Amino acid sequence: MARKTHDVLSVDWIRLELLRTAYSTRGGLFSRLDPRIVLAWYLVMAIAPWLTHDTGVLLVLFALGVVSVVLARVGPLVLGLFLIGLLGNVIGLFAASFLFGGNLDTLVALAELNLKLGAVSMASMAAFVSLDPEKLSDALLWFRAPELLAFGVSYGYRMLPILVDEYVTVFEGQRLRHAPVERPGLLGWRVVRQWCVLAVTAFYPIMLNTAKNVRTTVEALETRGFTYGASNPAGRSLRLAYLRVSATDLAVLAATVVLVVAAFPLGGLLG
Amino acid sequence: MHTAAPTTAPIPERTGAPPVIRVKDLSFRYPGTDRDTLRNVDLTIERGDFVAVVGGNGSAKTTLCKTFNGLVPHYWNGDFAGGVHVGGVDTWDSTVAELSRRVGYVYQDFQNQLVRPTVRDEVAFGPLNFGRADHRERTEEALAQLGISHLRDRFVWQLSGGQAHLVALAAVLALRPEVIVVDEPVAELDPARAREIYLRLRELNQREGITVITIEHHAEFIAEFARSVVLMADGAPVWHLPVQEAMDRHAELAAHGVPAPDAVALSAAVGARPVALDVPSAAAALRPLLRERPTAGAPEPTGASATSTRAVEAGPVPTAAAASAMAGAPEAAGEVVASLRGVRHGYRSVTGELSTVLDDLDLDLRAGERVALVGTNGAGKTTLMKLLTGLIVPRAGTVTVDGIDTRTRSAARMADHVSYLYQHPQQMFLKDTVREDIALFPRGRKVPDAEAIVDRIVRDVGLTALADRDGRSLSGGQQRRATLGIGLAMRPSLLLLDEPTSSLDIRARDDVTAMLAALSETVRCAVVATHDMELVATWASRVLVLDQGQVLADVTPRELFSRPEITSRTRLVPPQAARIALELGLDPLPLTAAELRQRLPDGPALSAAPVGPTVKEVR
Numbered sequence: 001m002a003r004k005t006h007d008v009l010s011v012d013w014i015r016l017e018l019l020r021t022a023y024s025t026r027g028g029l030f031s032r033l034d035p036r037i038v039l040a041w042y043l044v045m046a047i048a049p050w051l052t053h054d055t056g057v058l059l060v061l062f063a064l065g066v067v068s069v070v071l072a073r074v075g076p077l078v079l080g081l082f083l084i085g086l087l088g089n090v091i092g093l094f095a096a097s098f099l100f101g102g103n104l105d106t107l108v109a110l111a112e113l114n115l116k117l118g119a120v121s122m123a124s125m126a127a128f129v130s131l132d133p134e135k136l137s138d139a140l141l142w143f144r145a146p147e148l149l150a151f152g153v154s155y156g157y158r159m160l161p162i163l164v165d166e167y168v169t170v171f172e173g174q175r176l177r178h179a180p181v182e183r184p185g186l187l188g189w190r191v192v193r194q195w196c197v198l199a200v201t202a203f204y205p206i207m208l209n210t211a212k213n214v215r216t217t218v219e220a221l222e223t224r225g226f227t228y229g230a231s232n233p234a235g236r237s238l239r240l241a242y243l244r245v246s247a248t249d250l251a252v253l254a255a256t257v258v259l260v261v262a263a264f265p266l267g268g269l270l271g
Numbered sequence: 272m273h274t275a276a277p278t279t280a281p282i283p284e285r286t287g288a289p290p291v292i293r294v295k296d297l298s299f300r301y302p303g304t305d306r307d308t309l310r311n312v313d314l315t316i317e318r319g320d321f322v323a324v325v326g327g328n329g330s331a332k333t334t335l336c337k338t339f340n341g342l343v344p345h346y347w348n349g350d351f352a353g354g355v356h357v358g359g360v361d362t363w364d365s366t367v368a369e370l371s372r373r374v375g376y377v378y379q380d381f382q383n384q385l386v387r388p389t390v391r392d393e394v395a396f397g398p399l400n401f402g403r404a405d406h407r408e409r410t411e412e413a414l415a416q417l418g419i420s421h422l423r424d425r426f427v428w429q430l431s432g433g434q435a436h437l438v439a440l441a442a443v444l445a446l447r448p449e450v451i452v453v454d455e456p457v458a459e460l461d462p463a464r465a466r467e468i469y470l471r472l473r474e475l476n477q478r479e480g481i482t483v484i485t486i487e488h489h490a491e492f493i494a495e496f497a498r499s500v501v502l503m504a505d506g507a508p509v510w511h512l513p514v515q516e517a518m519d520r521h522a523e524l525a526a527h528g529v530p531a532p533d534a535v536a537l538s539a540a541v542g543a544r545p546v547a548l549d550v551p552s553a554a555a556a557l558r559p560l561l562r563e564r565p566t567a568g569a570p571e572p573t574g575a576s577a578t579s580t581r582a583v584e585a586g587p588v589p590t591a592a593a594a595s596a597m598a599g600a601p602e603a604a605g606e607v608v609a610s611l612r613g614v615r616h617g618y619r620s621v622t623g624e625l626s627t628v629l630d631d632l633d634l635d636l637r638a639g640e641r642v643a644l645v646g647t648n649g650a651g652k653t654t655l656m657k658l659l660t661g662l663i664v665p666r667a668g669t670v671t672v673d674g675i676d677t678r679t680r681s682a683a684r685m686a687d688h689v690s691y692l693y694q695h696p697q698q699m700f701l702k703d704t705v706r707e708d709i710a711l712f713p714r715g716r717k718v719p720d721a722e723a724i725v726d727r728i729v730r731d732v733g734l735t736a737l738a739d740r741d742g743r744s745l746s747g748g749q750q751r752r753a754t755l756g757i758g759l760a761m762r763p764s765l766l767l768l769d770e771p772t773s774s775l776d777i778r779a780r781d782d783v784t785a786m787l788a789a790l791s792e793t794v795r796c797a798v799v800a801t802h803d804m805e806l807v808a809t810w811a812s813r814v815l816v817l818d819q820g821q822v823l824a825d826v827t828p829r830e831l832f833s834r835p836e837i838t839s840r841t842r843l844v845p846p847q848a849a850r851i852a853l854e855l856g857l858d859p860l861p862l863t864a865a866e867l868r869q870r871l872p873d874g875p876a877l878s879a880a881p882v883g884p885t886v887k888e889v890r
Contacts, residue, residue: 002678002679003664003677003678003679003681004664004678005616005663005664005665005666007619012618012619013619016619016620016621019621020621023388023426023621025621025622132388133388134387134388134389134392151386154387154388154392155386155387157388158385158386158387158388158427158428161426161428162382162428166698169693169698170698170701172662172682173693173698173699173701174701175682175683176660176662176682176683176686176690176691177686177701177711177712177715177757177761178683178711178715179683179712179715179716179717180681180683180684201701202701204701205697205698205700205701208697208700208741208743209697209698209743212697212743213380213382213383214383216378216380216383216384217383217384217386219342219346219378220376220378220383220384220386221386222342222346222367222368222371223340223342223367223368223371223375223376224371224386224396224397224400224442225368225371225372225397225400225401226396226400227368228366228368228400228401229399229400229401229402232400232401232402234402235399235400235401235402238399238402238403238404238406239399
């Protein structure tokens with residue numbers, strides 16, 4: 001079979017999708033909002049589903065989740081993984097219940113949990129796809145999260161692309177230097193097994209390299225006044241001075257609250 | 272050529288202003304070690320100076336510089352005796368945070384110094400931590416001072432090495448320090464970028480009066496940019512002299528692992544006193560001697576150069592098509608190892624559009640060739656190498672290695688024919704010892720007598736004593752040799768190396784270059800992607816200049832360096848000896864100091880020379 005360059009479902013595509021998601025390069029409604037409002041919005045959307053057992057209400061909340069995913073322009077990788085997870089769960093449970101003599105009623109009974117998880121997951125996707133690392137870290141800081149957590153979040157994002165690149169490089173090296181499987185076996189299970197082993201062992205050099213690199217980072221943090229800033233509030237207020245809540249922010253938040261509250265009587269009618 | 276920069280900047284006049292750094296009787300011992308790293312250091316650095324700190328590995332250059340911003344003794348605790356005063360403040364009574372506002376530090380591995388996602392945030396990080404209300408102005412000012420305001424909104428992972436270094440520097444500048452310490456900018460950058468950094472540092476030094484201290488191995492930069500030189504040996508300064516006097520003592524520098532740059536070595540060899548520090552003055556010193564001997568009568572340095580010079584006279588920059596036609600002609604003897612036909616390739620960016628990296632490329636690589644692949648970052652060097660390994664396949668056209676179309680085999684199977692050595696050695700250490708890493712490929716493929724091969728290669732790369740250590744714990748030069756061993760154990764027809772001499776000091780670099788020269792016995796064709804023009808000059812038999820996805824020129828090293836129009840367009844800086852020779856108008860062009868020496872008379876002019884090492888010894 002001749003090899004070709006693939007633009008989707010390739011390693012490079014996964015890398016790009018991760019970056020697009022992490023750095024919210026696709027834009028969308030929520031990425032234009034104040035990050036604190038996005039976090040508040042997320043809290044409303046993520047908590048509401050746990051306050052009810054009514055399938056009708058959950059259906060409405062699920063629909064709200066779908067709308068926010070569309071508005072936030074969630075990318076295909078994250079969305080695909082979510083769908084695989086959700087559908088896999090539904091089909092798996094259905095198959096299991098069927099084997100044990102259940103029927104469609106069991107599925108309805110299980111729908112409540114799936115709808116809940118689905119609604120919360122979609123709210124999470126919409127919120128975090130819309131927050132770039134700087135905004136997220138500043139919002140956390142504003143909510144009085146520990147300095148180290150806020151910094152850690154932004155540092156994690158800063159490292160992510162570099163670690164992904166390094167991982168791809170090491171994994172390529174693994175593939176080139178390990179002998180390919182001679183007989184693939186049924187459905188190529190030996191190939192799959194080898195890929196899994198290589199994918200996991202590729203973490204070993206990366207962890208050692210990172211451990212070595214981070215020594216400079218820690219020292220540099222000291223010279224850039226990170227510890228000093230953590231104990232002096234002036235830096236925090238300066239950093240957060242740019243945050244502004246606009247009319248759009250309040251409108252989106254208010255609309256969300258109204259819709260979520262309305263979901264309860266509305267869902268009651270459906271149910 | 273960009274050699275006309277003024278060099279002999281005066282040592283800042285000592286107007287009685289207090290020195291910015293004063294080190295007195297300083298000794299320091301890291302915890303858990305049994306000898307002092309710094310021993311009785313006495314050193315004074317004047318405000319406004321541009322100091323190069325030089326010395327061999329383990330001479331405590333970095334430790335010394337870390338005493339200036341208080342990392343020693345406040346971050347690195349240990350036995351600390353004596354005193355360091357920075358701007359009148361005793362570092363012992365101060366803190367790292369307080370001292371960092373006076374002394375900025377840019378690390379050798381500056382990439383790890385960047386901690387925030389965007390450039391603007393990175394530069395503002397320091398001022399924000401210290402609660403500076405004018406952090407925005409400071410950020411803009413620092414970016415403007417280094418001419419990188421346009422990078423403001425970039426993510427740090429999008430930056431090239433040179434840009435990342437400037438951002439690290441801007442982040443330090445935003446604190447408005449009195450002193451900036453830069454640890455080996457040349458180590459992780461190619462020479463052309465490192466030069467840019469030095470030009471910026473000179474500007475900061477001259478315009479803003481900031482004291483600049485660099486740790487440096489490359490004497491070429493020291494001679495051109497520094498005003499004074501501190502030579503360190505064994506934990507203490509040997510001397511601290513103005514740069515001219517320091518370079519006059521080039522033999523002493525060479526003995527401490529800092530070989531003289533070509534300008535110094537050549538002008539010293541013909542007896543110039545003081546020695547020339549840069550290309551124009553070296554050319555001026557050598558020119559009168561050359562006139563006595565017409566160029567026509569000059570001996571050919573090597574046999575190969577005769578053909579190449581004729582090609583130079585042929586005229587304008589060859590187009591890609593003409594170039595590949597030309598390449599076919601003189602070396603038709605070699606059998607084709609790899610070929611590319613109509614190859615086009617590109618990548619998707621984060622925003623989704625396709626950027627073309629290689630465009631309609633035709634190329635043949637033949638047995639016995641030592642190919643250097645040069646060009647700016649993003650010219651497609653790495654992409655071309657990855658296409659040859661089969662790690663990626665082209666979007667159009669075919670790549671053939673050993674007669675095999677890379678589309679028909681997996682990369683793992685292509686690895687029997689091609690091996691690819693990454694730029695960063697630590698990414699190739701997959702096992703816990705060097706021996707295991709070298710053995711991985713032959714053992715896995717069940718090569719008969721794999722163990723004997725591994726033993727031989729470990730010996731060949733000179734790592735017998737270190738074979739049971741983890742690759743990461745070795746020095747830079749040893750790491751390179753270990754990766755070469757890994758490549759050789761794959762016994763490829765085609766060996767590809769990405770920047771094999773980057774981040775090596777000069778001695779380790781010469782080591783690796785020598786080892787590359789010995790490769791021809793085991794490998795049919797070797798391709799090196801590099802920015803290191805010394806390596807190109809001494810090792811390559813053929814140079815491919817990539818520019819905007821095309822082969823801009825397919826030439827010999829001598830031809831390449833004889834054509835300033837190609838080198839300046841692709842931002843390549845020829846070796847200093849070649850630049851001197853070009854300034855002198857020598858034809859054929861000598862590429863190394865040794866070759867240039869042969870064109871100089873060795874009669875009376877030399878006998879007047881002070882006792883010193885010959886060029887051979889220095890290089």
